[in-house]
Amino acid sequence: MRFWILILIAGLSLAVPAQAQAQAPRDVLLEVCNQTGFAVAAAAAYRTTPSEARTLRTWFLIAPGQCLNGALNGVIGDDLDLHVMSGSWTWPANETRTDYCVPAAATLTLATAPPCSPEKQPRAFIRLPVETTNHRGPGGRNFGRVGYQVRCEGLSGGDAALCPGAPTDARGMAAFVHELEVCNNGSRPAQAAAGHTRTDGGLEFDAWNEIAGGTCEVIYRGFPQGNHVLYAQRGDRSSSSTLICTADTAEGLATPRASLREACPAERPQPATYETVEFGPQTGRVTMFTE
Incomplete structure (x- = not known):
């Protein structure tokens, strides 16, 4: 009987540091590459506390053929929610998603679910895993990384055919279909x-x-x-x-x-x-x- 108790106590002593490690904040590199012919805007929602509440950060403007390489500070957990839009189009398409209320202006605020207030509209986010890199960040924790490719092929139906060569507006975003x-x-x-x-x-x-x-x-x-x-x-x-x-x-x-x-x-x-x-x-x- 003593043998089994000792094993159980030893297992618990190993689990506590692992759980604490998962809840420790770290910086996450957000790498979103725009492979379309127009500018796109990205928004991210992620945990910064041990609770399930998420911080919403908008908007990152990404030129055609360019990649966003930005750092999100104090991220907790192993996933991040991402939304990308331009004109009438949004990414992801036809994927499991979570809706958040998003304002038109750039902001750093608490993410909220619909129903939305008049100055915000619901937008669909995809949940992506945070990969661990070999680069050390603040506090001795390795940087995390989230990568996403924005492609015309990622659109659904006839939009995938309309996307290449789409006209742009004054901001360089895709014109509305x-x-x-x-x-x-x-x-x-x-x-x-x-x-x-x-x-x-x-x-x-x-x-x-x-x-x-x-x-x-x-x-x-x-x-x-x-x-x-x-x-x-x-x-x-x-x-x-x-x-x-x-x-x-x-x-x-x-x-x-x-x-x-x-x-x-x-x-x-x-x-x-x-x-x-x-x-x-x-x-x-x-x-x-x-x-």
């Missing part, structure tokens, strides 16, 4: 198409999107030339819109029509109307309504 959403307030299906003005002045449209009654659908997402998109509806739906004739599928060039009495040509037999939708520099989505 523009979306044209159409909501059908009627009971019957409606058909709508997005288009653009060609350099020769012609009007060109994508295929019709059929939108069921009582539903909404995004019919365009991207970076339109001149920050505007043409919005066409099948049939003579709006007296204030411009009259055109389109193909049955709507895809391709459209022919202007002078009046409702003018018949559409055989190659573009479908009457339709269109109007121009303008996007502001900070506008992500414009919603149009039909019935």
Whole structure:
């Protein structure tokens, strides 16, 4: 019996220093490399006390092709939460995440969870492990390190294809992706198409999107030339819109029509109307309504 008691006491004596070591503060090197063609901003949330509360630090601006190499002081524990954003895009995408309320301005404050106050918005953070390095820091503890690569490939869906070559705003951040959403307030299906003005002045449209009654659908997402998109509806739906004739599928060039009495040509037999939708520099989505 004495033998087992001695082993238990010895095990406890070894566990206490290890636990104290895990709760001791250390400096952590945050290395975030931006492999996109625009500037990104990063925010970090990490423990600075033995409690589960986290300190939120915003924002680190990282130029395209550059890496952030900064030190976070007094970090406790073996993980750190990271968020990266630019324009409409955020990293991580499609990963397990934690939401914190984040202000637009640079700050060093206590991290809080949603619901957020009006001056803050919820942002998704990924939890990353803190690696131990061989470099000694203050207090004799080795520096920790967290590394993250910001890539276009890390975005989800069609955004990964939009990201390379994306236009930038005055700060060098990615411009907002523009979306044209159409909501059908009627009971019957409606058909709508997005288009653009060609350099020769012609009007060109994508295929019709059929939108069921009582539903909404995004019919365009991207970076339109001149920050505007043409919005066409099948049939003579709006007296204030411009009259055109389109193909049955709507895809391709459209022919202007002078009046409702003018018949559409055989190659573009479908009457339709269109109007121009303008996007502001900070506008992500414009919603149009039909019935």
